[in-house]
Amino acid sequence: MPMIDVRNLHKSYHTRDLETPVLHGITLRIERGEFVALMGPSGCGKSTLLYCLGLMTHFDGGSVIVDGTDVATLSEPERARMRRERMGFVFQRFNLLPALTAEENIGLTLRLRGETGHDGVMELLDQIQLAEKRHHRPSALSIGEQQRVALARSLVGRPSILFADEPTGNLDSDNGNRVLDLIRQCHRDMGQTVVMVTHNEEAAGWADRVIRMRDGRCVDG
Secondary structure, three states, X not given: OOOEEEXXXXXXXXXXXXXXXXXXXXXXXXXXXXXXXXXXXXXXXXXXHHHHHOOOOOOOEEEEEEOOEEHHHOOHHHHHHHHXXXXXXXXXXXXXXXXXXXXXXXXXXXXXXXXXXXXXXXXXXXXXXXXXXXXXXXXHOOHHHHHHHHHHHHHOOOOOEEEEEOOOOOOOHHHHHHHHHHHHXXXXXXXXXXXXXXXXXXXXXXXXXXXXXXXXXXXXX
16 A cells, blocks of 8 residues: 555635636555655646645545545544644745744654653754754754754654655755755655655655656656
């Protein structure tokens, strides 16, 4: 059974007087433990597809099966629980809480789940080479350091699936490679399924498979 099975997926955005189709009959499978990159030009629907797979938005037609569960059958609380317990997310914008330290930002996922995991937080701080800055707030960290903290926050709960939307988009090549190396390392060590949106060919090269999109359709991969 694949980790993600998508069949004939359709999605449009609606305003009061306008319907804008974005995804046109997407069908794809992502296997357990696979690292997949979604590539394509701006506006092709790759981020919208990621949001549908990550239960961050609803779709209009077709089906999305995640780890054997038809997500269309889930209530909103059940969707939120699946996101919280089985998925991790990292975005181009870091979304760190400015009043919290690096250590506190990373541990936030665990606190929201009612768990404690100081050792796991410290292990990740060591892994991203920021243990000595664990008491620093985001404003005292560089852009690259902030993204590494955001990635560690998404990984601390050991999610089955990591969704990454342009995780290196705001980073220079050195910091971008650090983030990608950490994603791949966790993918290999923990057997995570990774779905990453990127417009960068070099970043896509870190994935096991590249799915190319154009005009709301998968055209390759």
